[in-house]
Amino acid sequence: MEKKDLKKVYHNSFIGLIILPILIAVLPVVIPSSYILTIFIMVGIYALVCNGMTMLIGYAGQISLGHAAFYGIGAYSSAIISTTYGLSPWIGMIVGMIIAGIIAIIVGIPTFKLKGHYLALATLGFGIIVFTLFKEFRELTGGSNGFFGIPSINLFGFEFNSDLRYFYLVWVFVFIGIIFSRNIIHSRIGRALRSIEGSEIASDAVGVNIMKYKLQVFVLSAMFASLAGSLLAHYVSFINPDLFGAMTSIYFLIMVIIGGSKSIWGSVIGAATYVLLGELLKHFMPILLPNKGGEFEIVFFGILLVVTLIYMPNGLSPQLEKIFSKFQKKKVTIETPLQINKKQIASGGENQ
Amino acid sequence: MSEAKTILKVENLTKQFGGVVAVSDVSFKVNKGEIFAVIGPNGAGKTTLFNMITGVLPASSGNVFFEDKNLTRKKPYQIAQAGITRTFQNLEVFSNMSVIENVMTGAHLTMKTNLLMAGLRLPMVTKEEVKIMETAMACLERVGIAGLAHELAITLPYGNQRLLEIARAAASDPKVILLDEPMAGLNPEESRQLVDVILKMREEGMTFIFVEHDMETVMSISDRIVVLDNGVKIGEGTPEEIYQNPKVVAAYLGDEEEEYVNA
16 A cells, blocks of 8 residues: 555545645735735634634534633733843744643643533633733733734844735745644544544543543644734734633634534634624624624624534535535546455455 | 463452442453453443443452553553453444544554654654554454445444444554454344454454353353353353353353253
């Protein structure tokens, strides 16, 4: 058996890995609008968070309602290190990820003894605690007033100070994140994670240290969230605790579920759906309901979440995969009979 | 078996659930390369005993030794690391995976890839994946379902899922496989296929311990048997000895034996 046979095991195609960079490269050229770029920068930042959460929710089967805390930890670490201490934003980014990782271990060890709803509640509680800390540590975080004047990122003197440049920076991170996660999923680690979701008792019996892998993926998802938070901080240059409250955690969860937690691409799809629909709502809600404010957003997404869970429990990504696989069907139908023939010959026609 | 070597030793194993003693002071030894059966009427404590050996339930007292290592109160994954894997009575295939992925997961312990290596997809990761895929395919061939490798595990018929569980349990190259009621729910054809697989793997040196209701299978394939009743060991020996053990006959075989005599 050769390397290419692995592709039969992981029947995921490379098509997304080709399409995504092309879309990213082409988008600013086709639509040179800074408004659109802003939107897609946010999509990218959210997609990074959702990427980690998809690993946690879709592959390890663990619900988190506290990821806004890690998102915030990244944002504040970057802000404090680059502004208060004047160090390179890259150091802030890395320190943020390390802090988020350490906190994830500390929080994860006791909480992963819990299951299902209790785990969700515990992470929700954790998120609220961190949110309160952001508010109360005024000397460090600026409290409710927020943190001003976060500098932009530069790399070897190249300043990421325009929307266009930042757009590419964010999406490079998203792309690397997707490849990284995809690699993990298509490996021993990914199988171990999925086996936890498939059957925890059997997973344990084949020697998977469940606690260890849950914790590892929790740490990984916390680091992704922290990285996204750092990117947000350096982009918007002003952050306040409200950006990292419980509502944000819930929105992340909504994105993951709408996009589809069984596929890494779900993170991008979910984030894009959330941000784009949110923008549409902002435009059309005042027309439909002139006197209602922004709270209507959560009502809308709440309904959308329920509808998704009922009609597409695996989210949007399987639907899109179906469309993509239609293009590929032809190739597959030619290959399959040949493969069977080979196998029949090799085994003397035994294994049919 | 004069030169028999003990591979697993169960010593005074006891499990209490509150005031109820599910397994009481049970001891036995399993030899290497043996097919060893644990039988007993419903509620005799067979599954509890199994769960203690595999670490699913902590023992209240007593010890389990495996090749002189004390496995008592170890976690299931640690017991798997030591070289004991199992199958389940109520099939526990990974329903979200293909057949071959199930078996590849079974080979988890034989691999070394960690999170960072996997994420960066170092060349050795791919190498290991290819190797493990081959191992998995060989395991599937051994149980005779290699042709179904790329099907979704949950779509397999019941009997094949059993075989899949055995292939998965064998994939980490364990020293002992525990089978929890392997014949439950199988039709005669599937049972025969399963028995063939078990006998073939035993010839290759595998040790099996199994809990079973199907007396015909137990008597025909086991080398030695332990009989439990109400959590207490009431007999141990070869199938012939078990047939002749009056305690066993009284407690358990009574009706069944007549059936077999008549059959």
